Amino acid sequence: MSRRAATLTLTSVLVLVFALVGSFMPVPYVALMPGPTSNTLGQNDKGQPLVKIDGREVYPVSGNLNFTTVTYRGGPGARIDLFTALRGWIDDDVAIVPEETIFPKKETQEQVDAENTRQMRDSQQNAEAAALTQLKVPISTQVLVDAVQKGKPADGKIKPADEIIAVDGAKVTSVAQVSELMAKRKIGDPVTITFKRGGAEQKITLTTVAVRPPGGAERAVVGIELSDQYKFPFKVDISVGDIGGPSAGLMFSLAIVDKLTPGSLTGGKFIAGTGTITPEGKVGPIGGIQQKMIAARQAGATVFLTPKDNCADAVDARPDGLRLVRADTLDGAIKSLESLNAGKNDLPACPAG
Template identity: 75%
Template sequence: MSRRAATLTTASVIVLVLAIIGSVMRVPYVALTPGPTSNTLGTNDKGQPLIRIEGRQTYPGGGHLNFTTVTYRGGPSGRIDLLTALRGWLADDTAIVPEETIFPQDETPKQVDEENTRQMENSQQNAEAAALHELGIPISTRVIVEGVQKGRPADGILKPDDEITAVDGAKVTNVAQVTGTMAKHKIGDTVTVTYTRAGKPHTATLKTVATPGGDRAAVGIVIADQYKFPFKIDISVGDIGGPSAGLMFSLAIIDKLTPGPLTQGRFIAGTGTITANGEVGPIGGIQQKMIAARRAGATVFLTPKDNCADAAASRPDGLRLIRADTLHGTLQAINALTSGKGPIPSCTR
């Protein structure tokens, strides 16, 4: 055998061995790729309106207001192999990130999924509240127990989904009122909590203990505001989690509750968390979401201001970026876009 043939044979064997090793060696990374997009003005995978409103007049819309998603491969229960990670690092539409970015070390995959589901539910609530606030439709709130800390005074007494109606006899309708009353107590004081469970009122007297920081009195419950709307808004997105569709939900709700199509037939996609006050927040996976939007046919992408620099640096051809700071400002930008009148905030590096 010639020296050249021997060298080629040896190299081929080495490549083959490395390929075999790479295909079986699991690495603690996750591959993020563009996920499906869904038109909030359209239907879900069951053929039902993605957003359904009952008890209030609605108006037909048109065009697209798509929320975008990111698909991931990997995780503690099914790690990707080294070759997949290497291919991802070389691909324009894939991001390879450390496993703990998606799966914190102190949480199980099940807990991560449950947290994503909770974030989606909260996102929908905030989106509905922000939309109605923007339209001047009054809403009210109530205080719901989200969790009870094990071993604390409320453990075994209060349960998730209980509604807190009064503290020390004073009616409460939001979290700020509860925390304001608790702030008046010293560690070791007793506090009377009135709550409803399955429509029935209950009262519990609890002795306060120190918070984990040791500086405030607490009884060991996690509470949150839950909004009470004057009519029914149902958002059905299937098995999708996380908070990043909030902005697009709010825009679609406003479109359905106001005459005339907001998009004027344009294909607009976007992303961004939303607060009940209409503030738009940043999200992860902006590059993959832009690619998903452009592949679906979007020509405009609504981008949270804190994601603008990264978005501008990797914007797909044919996709115009509009900076989204608030729900109100985003509505103004869309109206300026469709009318051709007024400034349109854009993303820059």
């Protein structure tokens, strides 16, 4: 055998061995890819309106206001192999990120999924609050029990989903008010909690115990975890299936505003976008902007609403044919869409990176 043939043979064997090893070698990385994109003005997989409003007049809508998602491969117990990671590093549509970016250390995949579900729930509530605030529709808040800590005074006496309405007779409508009242209680003090369960009002007196948060001072608690829940004057249902995370908030808000106001925000155009939303209408940054823009363009979008803190990365990765419009607030996003409909071009843009 000639030296050239021997070299080629050895190289082929080494490549084969590397391929075999690579296909079985798990690595602590996650592959992020463009995910499904759904029209918030359209229907979900079950043929029902993705955003459904009952108890209020709604108006016809047209065009698309699509939210975008990212899918992933990998994670604890299902790590990608070395070859998959290498292919992802050279694929412009895929981002390979360290595993802890998606799955924080000491958190299981089930815990991450549960947190994503909670974030989606909160995102939908914030989107409703932002939309109604934008439209100057009065809303109020209530305090709901999220969880009860085992072994603490409230364990077995107060339940998740109970509505806290008073602390020692003082009415409360926000978690901040409850925290302010509890901060005045000393360890061992009795506290009377008034709450509603199934529409019926109940009272219970509990004795506070001490907790010391990491790095914090000792304080008196009864062992309940609370969250603010908005009370809306009519019903808004947002049905997206098992999609999680907070990044569709802006697009949910726009869909609600569009359905509750005459005319069309899109003017029949295919608009997509992303961004978290606060109840006050402030748009926040998200992850996976590159994959979300690719998904939007592949679906047919020509305009992409982009949180300002994602602009630098978005400009560098913008697909051809997709116009980036910076979205700082819900109000600003609405004005941009109205300007688009009017044929104006002086829209807030993402600056070059």
